[in-house]
Amino acid sequence: MLREVTGIRYVTPLREGGSVPGVVEADDLGTYVVKFSGAAQGRKALVAEVIAGELGRRLGLRVPELVRFDFDPVIALGEPDEEIQDLLKASGGLNLGMDFLPGSLGFDPLVFTVDPVEASRVVWFDALIGNVDRSWRNPNMLVWHRDVWLIDHGASLIWHHNWPSAKAASAKPYDASDHALARFSPEPAAVAPQMAAQVTPELLAEVTALVPDEWLVDEPGFGSPDDVRAAYRELLAARAADIHTRITTGRSREQQPPPEWLRTWVEGKNAR
Incomplete structure (x- = not known):
């Protein structure tokens, strides 16, 4: 089970996100970006956040x-x-x-660089979870202590919005040509054997078990939350086996270099 905390002070809404998450302080003295169950995207966005986020962490991504x-x-x-x-x-x-x-910066592919191997791993992961929300327009990545961190996976696992057509939808190609890391020459097929080998039945069972029952109950076509978890495991296992053969890559069309003042500022920050 995920660790549980209780909110003690609401700080501010984050209006950049469509779901309008909020910054909230908790009783463990930590501060969190909270995705709310009452948002328009509904509980499936929270399910996607848990499954994708915890799967990414277990695959060695930040x-x-x-x-x-x-x-x-x-x-x-x-x-x-x-x-x-x-x-x-x-x-x-x-x-x-x-x-x-705290102090993190939004990732800009025109300013920050990413190792091609890491870019390949992230693109393969995004293809696995069907993430449609990591383009150069909206990278959904942060740079913190000079490392790239992945955030906001609520738009992934898009096929779970229509389970009757989920298998057909998940079998479609994944277009990574506008991916935020496209300019760093990712080769997801090269990392596929190592990444796919980690997506075991045990790992998928561990990740899906982290989704609270209350976010899975009353799903049409399923008898119990465990039945829904099994459906997620089946689709993700199938995608892990061959998704690398269905990824379209290519350098992002966004080619303009960053302004000189921004390049100088980032170089100075990284040199500290």
Whole structure:
């Protein structure tokens, strides 16, 4: 089970994200970016965050710690935005928290560089989970202590929004031509044997077991939360075996170099 914390102070909403997550302090003295169960994307976005994030971590990629986050809307009564208040009121109880990385910078492929092997691993992983939300327009990566961290996987596992067609949808090719790391010459087929070998039945069982039952109950076509978990395991195991043969890669069309002032600032920061 994921570690559980309780919110004690609502700090601020993050309006950049479509689900409007919030920064919240918790009773373990940590600060978290909380994805709320009452958001328009619904509980399946939280399921995708858990499965994709915890799978990525076990594959050796950097993902901020995820926690079960108990949230009482009373702590956010001072939030003036009525739309945000409605979201928080609809999210009492269990939500999902992601460790807040203080001082991190949003990844910009025109500014930061990534080793081709790491880029290959990330592209293969994104293909595995069907992540449609890691383009150069919206990388969903952070740079923290000079390392790249992967965030925001709620838009992955997109086939789980329509289980009757899930097998057909998951068999489609994965287009990585606009991937945020496309300019770093990723070769996902080269890392596929090593990555796929790690996606064992035991690993998939461990990851899917981390999804709370309450986010899987009453799924149409399934008799229990464990039946839903089994469906996730079956699709991910099948994709791990051959997804590298269905990845379209290519250098991103975004070719403009960063402005000189930004390049100089980043070089100075990295030299500290």
